Amino acid sequence: MKQVKKRRWVTVVVVLLALFVLAIFFSGLISLASGAGRGAGNVAIVPIKGVILTSGGGFMQGAAVSGEIVQQIEDADANPDIRAILLEIDSPGGAPVASNEIATAIGRTNKTTVAWIRESGTSGAYWIASATDYIVADPLSITGSIGVIGSYLDFSGLLTDFNVSYERLVGGQYKDVGVPYRKLSAEEKRYLQKKIDLMHGVFKDAVAKNRHLSRSEIDVLATGEFFLGMEAKNVRLVDELGGKREALGYVERTLNMTAVPVVYERESSLIESILSSVESKFGAPKVQVSGMKATLQ
Template sequence: MSDRIDRMGRLLVVVVGVLVAALVGWLLFVEYVTNIADLLGILLVILVAGVGLRLASGFAGSKFPQYNVAEVGVEGPITRDGGGSKPIPTGPVGATADEIVDQVEQADDDPAVDALLVHLNTPGGEVVPSDDIRNAVEAFDGPTVAYATDVCASGGYWIASGCDELWARDLSVVGSIGVIGSRPNLADLAERLGVSYEQFTAGEYKDAGTPLKQIEPEEREYLQSIIDDLYGKFVGRVSEGRELTEGEIRETEARVYLGDDAAEMGLVDSLGTKEAVKDRLEEELGEEVTVREFEPQRGPLARVGMGARTVAYAFGAGLASRIDADGLGFEFRT
């Protein structure tokens, strides 16, 4: 009954808005401006009516929302800024972690939204941005369901563990609960080219992981300890969110599994299409579900920049990015 009233209310607001705009246009451009050709007046009336339709539709949409579930997508590598701080993109450009967090918070603040659907198609990415998204999802006031399509690995699974349920397809690739630290070793190449590395640092491990010198045993131990600590936190997050023991999670050995195998192991709650997920949300909410996709709000310059990085990756920058674009340092990824 309330849904029918909402539809009638939206229709009434739109009709009234169009009639008012058309009347204003007629008075301004036909009735009182006699020196303007009738045709031009009619065109201007139509233009004003169109503007009125758009404004009235927006107002009606805000007053009588047609959705009760928000969908937020996490697609491509998870990064803080979409790879924008690096001269070479690290992968296909999707929404940045900060944008995704903002979308989740907008959905949480929207009085029309009763549940959150997190669409995951990501191989993982940076550790802290993944945790930021997970925290935002976990803080959402209402049911949260993660839905994996092609890939839900590593940082993607980190995020999924903060949701109430995780759904996947039977052929989805799920898992990779692990952490990797990487550095290119250019020491031999530098030696052949006659390039030497001179150290000017304060602190014994300040240049640990620098690619222009061979890594020392104590440096390797130090960096591995960071990897182990991050892995322990990852396992703890998943154990808490998925109600699995830490031993069960470590036994996966950071492998990936197809959806049906992941479901048998308890890494996934249910298998099904997006329609099945919507049916589950309808069961949870006790009413018909309409999903609205929340997207990043970007200005023209930001859209151009993201588009340029996408084109750069498509032309082969992804291959080049396998070498640390900063030229220094040790990179941690989930």
């Protein structure tokens, strides 16, 4: 009798599991087919979350891929129903080219653009924010950090301890500059520093132009220092303290309309749609740094 009862409940559990899997499959399929997530509205919200990169992404990495974001901005710009673009930024920054691509795309739009900085909008993410018409940040948002970093780990000492040597075979004296297996010479360090300074200069110029700051003003601010939102407002790096409501409020005042937001997101593949039906919110993005790679962080 007990065996019969046990078998019955096992059958129930098996059937429920099978139905659950089918439900996930159907919901993923419907989500994909309907393009769920992009309904009607007049304010396109383009999320920029995670490290900003030119490639990567995929459903597990949590990176903000510049090509996809530029596409979303262009799609919003081309949509006659969309009157404004709101960039929802929660990013520590990322690669300089990727950040510049997005900032350039923002500059090319003819629509009102607003940046809404949430937890973090530093470095490359701030470069992007500065390209918009108006920046709203929470008083406790971390923003600014107008600088370039190219630091890396030097493993040469560790290799020596393990009697491993680096055989240098290069054509061109700077070909292997920045490899972590040998120390940098003073000349090489100057060479790399010059590149970093160049990138820093481009970054500073862009922010100065976008935020209408003088050279001397930007030089004081662009030390790589990060600012809380309330501090950033005092030095004119952000325009208003607040959140989504304030960002949409600016749009409404400027365009004299009621803002109806619609999220512009990357279209998921079938697998991503299915998995997103069960997965919980992603954690922090993983970033791999190999060798020397300059990033705006």
